[in-house]
Amino acid sequence: MATEKSxxxxxxxxxxxxxxxxxxxxxxxxxxxxxxxxxxxxxxxxTRRVVHALKVGLAITLVSLFYYFKPLYDGFGTSTMxxxxxxxxxxxxxxxxxxxxxxxxxxxxxxxxxLGFGAHYLASLxxxxxxxxxxxLFVFVLAAISTFxxxxxxxxxxxxxxxxxxxxxxxxxxxxGYRDDEIAKLAYSRMLTILIGCCFTVFVCVFVxxxxxxxxxxxxxxxxxxxxxxxxxxxxxxxxxxxxxQGEVGKVDMQKYRxxxxxxxxxxxxTNLARWEPRHGKFRYRxxxxxxxxxxxxxRECACRLEVLNGYxxxxxxxxxxxxxxxxFQEECMKICSELSNGLRELAMGLRKMVPPxxxxxxxxxxxxxxxxxxxxxxxxxxxxxxxxxxxxxxxxVASLSPxxxxxxxxxxxxxxxxxxxxxxxxxxxxxxxxxxxPEQDQGSMQPCHxxxxxxxxxxxxxxxxxC
Amino acid sequence: MATEKSxxxxxxxxxxxxxxxxxxxxxxxxxxxxxxxxxxxxxxxxTRRVVHALKVGLAITLVSLFYYFKPLYDGFGTSTMxxxxxxxxxxxxxxxxxxxxxxxxxxxxxxxxxLGFGAHYLASLxxxxxxxxxxxLFVFVLAAISTFxxxxxxxxxxxxxxxxxxxxxxxxxxxxGYRDDEIAKLAYSRMLTILIGCCFTVFVCVFVxxxxxxxxxxxxxxxxxxxxxxxxxxxxxxxxxxxxxQGEVGKVDMQKYRxxxxxxxxxxxxTNLARWEPRHGKFRYRxxxxxxxxxxxxxRECACRLEVLNGYxxxxxxxxxxxxxxxxFQEECMKICSELSNGLRELAMGLRKMVPPxxxxxxxxxxxxxxxxxxxxxxxxxxxxxxxxxxxxxxxxVASLSPxxxxxxxxxxxxxxxxxxxxxxxxxxxxxxxxxxxPEQDQGSMQPCHxxxxxxxxxxxxxxxxxC
Numbered sequence: 057m058a059t060e061k062s063x064x065x066x067x068x069x070x071x072x073x074x075x076x077x078x079x080x081x082x083x084x085x086x087x088x089x090x091x092x093x094x095x096x097x098x099x100x101x102x103t104r105r106v107v108h109a110l111k112v113g114l115a116i117t118l119v120s121l122f123y124y125f126k127p128l129y130d131g132f133g134t135s136t137m138x139x140x141x142x143x144x145x146x147x148x149x150x151x152x153x154x155x156x157x158x159x160x161x162x163x164x165x166x167x168x169x170x171l172g173f174g175a176h177y178l179a180s181l182x183x184x185x186x187x188x189x190x191x192x193l194f195v196f197v198l199a200a201i202s203t204f205x206x207x208x209x210x211x212x213x214x215x216x217x218x219x220x221x222x223x224x225x226x227x228x229x230x231x232x233g234y235r236d237d238e239i240a241k242l243a244y245s246r247m248l249t250i251l252i253g254c255c256f257t258v259f260v261c262v263f264v265x266x267x268x269x270x271x272x273x274x275x276x277x278x279x280x281x282x283x284x285x286x287x288x289x290x291x292x293x294x295x296x297x298x299x300x301x302q303g304e305v306g307k308v309d310m311q312k313y314r315x316x317x318x319x320x321x322x323x324x325x326x327t328n329l330a331r332w333e334p335r336h337g338k339f340r341y342r343x344x345x346x347x348x349x350x351x352x353x354x355x356r357e358c359a360c361r362l363e364v365l366n367g368y369x370x371x372x373x374x375x376x377x378x379x380x381x382x383x384x385f386q387e388e389c390m391k392i393c394s395e396l397s398n399g400l401r402e403l404a405m406g407l408r409k410m411v412p413p414x415x416x417x418x419x420x421x422x423x424x425x426x427x428x429x430x431x432x433x434x435x436x437x438x439x440x441x442x443x444x445x446x447x448x449x450x451x452x453x454v455a456s457l458s459p460x461x462x463x464x465x466x467x468x469x470x471x472x473x474x475x476x477x478x479x480x481x482x483x484x485x486x487x488x489x490x491x492x493x494x495p496e497q498d499q500g501s502m503q504p505c506h507x508x509x510x511x512x513x514x515x516x517x518x519x520x521x522x523x524c
Numbered sequence: 525m526a527t528e529k530s531x532x533x534x535x536x537x538x539x540x541x542x543x544x545x546x547x548x549x550x551x552x553x554x555x556x557x558x559x560x561x562x563x564x565x566x567x568x569x570x571t572r573r574v575v576h577a578l579k580v581g582l583a584i585t586l587v588s589l590f591y592y593f594k595p596l597y598d599g600f601g602t603s604t605m606x607x608x609x610x611x612x613x614x615x616x617x618x619x620x621x622x623x624x625x626x627x628x629x630x631x632x633x634x635x636x637x638x639l640g641f642g643a644h645y646l647a648s649l650x651x652x653x654x655x656x657x658x659x660x661l662f663v664f665v666l667a668a669i670s671t672f673x674x675x676x677x678x679x680x681x682x683x684x685x686x687x688x689x690x691x692x693x694x695x696x697x698x699x700x701g702y703r704d705d706e707i708a709k710l711a712y713s714r715m716l717t718i719l720i721g722c723c724f725t726v727f728v729c730v731f732v733x734x735x736x737x738x739x740x741x742x743x744x745x746x747x748x749x750x751x752x753x754x755x756x757x758x759x760x761x762x763x764x765x766x767x768x769x770q771g772e773v774g775k776v777d778m779q780k781y782r783x784x785x786x787x788x789x790x791x792x793x794x795t796n797l798a799r800w801e802p803r804h805g806k807f808r809y810r811x812x813x814x815x816x817x818x819x820x821x822x823x824r825e826c827a828c829r830l831e832v833l834n835g836y837x838x839x840x841x842x843x844x845x846x847x848x849x850x851x852x853f854q855e856e857c858m859k860i861c862s863e864l865s866n867g868l869r870e871l872a873m874g875l876r877k878m879v880p881p882x883x884x885x886x887x888x889x890x891x892x893x894x895x896x897x898x899x900x901x902x903x904x905x906x907x908x909x910x911x912x913x914x915x916x917x918x919x920x921x922v923a924s925l926s927p928x929x930x931x932x933x934x935x936x937x938x939x940x941x942x943x944x945x946x947x948x949x950x951x952x953x954x955x956x957x958x959x960x961x962x963p964e965q966d967q968g969s970m971q972p973c974h975x976x977x978x979x980x981x982x983x984x985x986x987x988x989x990x991x992c
Contacts, residue, residue: 094676109671116691120699124660129703141692144691191588196585200580204576204577208562224613231588232605234591363825364931368927457924
């Protein structure tokens with residue numbers, strides 16, 4: 057019986073394995089296809105990723121020349137390794153990241169090396185028994201303090217890596233000194249190879265297709281404003297069912313604003329990286345990167361309102377899909393949306409091209425006037441049509457839309473103000489650009505734009521009229 | 525003239541330096557006070573930070589014993605350094621972080637070590653000329669591929685550090701092999717010291733006051749739900765001016781929901797860390813951490829609505845500060861807020877104590893009924909008071925509040941559903957807890973709670989009535 061069972065087991069082993077392995081092999085082609093699709097998508101979405109991978113390979117290959125040429129290798133010996141290690145850990149996607157990490161690594165190594173020497177010297181005064189105790193104490197205290205400092209938000213944002221390298225180098229120099237008498241040579245060659253590694257990295261990073269975190273941040277914020285514009289471009293038409301004939305074309309783009317809601321950490325890290333970067337392109341050394349955080353935060357506030365507006369759109373679509381809204385309401389709402397969309401698009405374009413957004417505020421102002429008109433229409437209409445019970449749902453809808461739109465306009469005014477603040481601090485210069493939005497500017501506008509004086513006048517009006 | 529000038533310059537050097545240094549020295553006391561305040565705040569906000577710093581110090585001191593005892597040091601020689609380096613770079617704040625980094629480091633070192641050996645062997649077949657070329661090619665290709673793989677979102681979230689260590693070890697083993705014939709010994713002792721370092725780190729991290737990322741995530745999500753509850757607790761009273769006599773007490777707490785808006789990256793990183801953690805406390809090994817992300821995302825959607833509600837509150841406060849709202853409206857609105865607040869608080873408490881939130885849904889259901897009542901009151905009242913023009917502002921306000929509250933309730937229903945899903949997947953068990961919210965439950969409730977059957981009935985109703 058037992059033999060039969062074990063024989064059965066033996067016979068069953070192959071089928072059992074096959075049963076286990078088969079689905080894996082069956083899945084392999086699908087997995088390979090998925091991997092290929094994902095790789096292509098990643099590479100297509102941002103070709104700089106491929107370039108970055110090649111750049112890292114190039115930098116490591118360049119620095120490994122130190123191994124291949126005997127005269128170079130003899131100079132540093134096994135310390136040559138630190139040059140390679142430095143290239144690998146310092147090379148980041150953006151120039152800011154690489155410079156930040158490189159500077160952190162060099163400064164921390166210098167400081168910790170010197171302190172490690174000091175600790176080594178002090179400990180050696182303690183004699184054979186006192187030496188390990190004192191060294192242990194130094195290491196414990198410095199490691200604990202540095203680790204705690206890493207919790208300070210400002211230090212974490214910019215010097216986290218430096219603090220890590222500080223603990224690491226201090227321990228390496230002070231502890232190695234306990235067993236190795238050539239500690240000075242060790243520290244010197246480590247320092248030198250780290251410097252060489254940093255130089256290679258920074259050279260490749262800056263001179264071969266550089267990726268600037270500052271430029272990325274700039275475009276990210278401009279794109280986010282553009283996404284807000286896209287939402288308003290579609291919202292009016294979707295709400296009043298004007299898009300139904302054209303199908304679902306506008307819908308996909310409208311949801312772009314959703315990425316803004318979670319953009320905070322990305323914007324913050326890009327700002328931190330951008331601050332390490334030297335002058336590049338149109339960006340000066342002390343470009344006001346912090347203002348982008350302000351604009352980003354207002355963008356998110358606005359996107360929150362858009363999220364609620366989008367919710368209204370869904371409700372409208374399901375509860376009263378084909379109901380026509382009273383003519384004047386529709387007209388004013390469409391006008392608000394088109395003015396907001398044009399204003400925001402102009403703002404985004406101005407930011408992208410680094411020219412002052414002169415006419416953006418006039419558009420927003422027109423939207424504000426239209427919103428006020430909508431409010432008074434609402435009042436009049438309530439008394440005219442009060443006997444018509446069919447419009448109950450309509451009044452609730454438009455009445456709820458009106459304060460939300462007004463609130464959103466207030467939020468957008470703040471965005472425009474922030475972008476104008478950025479433009480004045482960073483010194484954006486007006487140029488005669490043949491604006492692509494220009495043909496749209498007149499569409500739906502009632503008054504000619506009087507430029508900055510009008511804009512300033514309206515700003516004061518807004519502050520008097522509504523608490524933005 | 526020239527001499528006079530240079531003499532002037534010389535005389536002016538000390539005052540010049542003083543003028544430059546003085547403000548720095550003058551600022552020193554203020555800076556010291558600020559630093560001390562910040563340190564105390566950081567330590568008080570989370571005492572685990574201090575404990576973590578001491579733990580890191582302890583682990584490094586423990587592992588540095590390898591240097592002090594000659595027999596231990598002789599076993600590994602200079603490779604002992606890798607044990608210290610491993611402790612420093614692997615030790616993270618949470619157990620999940622430490623285990624993740626440790627496993628990444630060990631697995632990547634093993635894999636890259638083996639591949640490095642292979643590359644070294646293959647390159648040695650190429651002869652003196654071919655060897656550096658082949659090695660360079662291997663290093664380039666592997667570094668480029670690994671760097672590109674770091675862009676895959678799933679890899680970045682969990683294996684970013686492993687990929688970095690993979691490139692590092694591969695380069696170290698294959699390149700060192702070019703100059704050092706004892707490559708096998710090098711790889712072996714590096715592997716062993718890294719393992720020792722990881723063991724020390726994990727030991728100290730897990731057994732000395734462990735910080736579990738999973739527990740942190742669990743409490744973060746529960747606290748966020750509590751913040752939503754706090755908002756509703758204050759909103760009704762603030763909106764109808766009932767809090768004005770009590771001063772600004774409730775206001776500070778109400779703004780807590782704002783931190784939810786930017787909680788995504790924190791929740792995502794905690795989820796990634798929690799997935800590395802073994803069974804601990806009430807959390808099993810395969811605790812459904814991903815459901816927390818779902819709840820977190822719904823919390824953010826809800827917080828967006830709260831942001832708009834908060835905007836309405838500001839408008840109400842400035843535009844009609846002392847205007848009384850029609851009685852029945854106020855009653856229903858207050859009821860909605862109190863039910864939502866109680867329901868959410870119960871949900872948060874259930875989540876925190878890991879018991880199924882049985883009655884939370886009944887509260888939300890009552891809020892929904894009150895919102896429907898508000899809507900019908902609005903209709904009736906419009907016809908009753910249509911001749912009274914003074915109420916124009918009032919109707920716009922309440923009419924705009926009503927759909928927004930309904931939308932928010934829909935969002936909260938989804939949160940309750942997600943928490944119930946979590947409770948059923950994670951197997952939360954009902955216990956007889958003397959609930960601290962219990963006395964509040966009956967306050968303002970009209971119908972007795974019929975338990976789960978009623979809840980299920982209401983869920984269906986909600987889906988039939990409104991598109992949530």
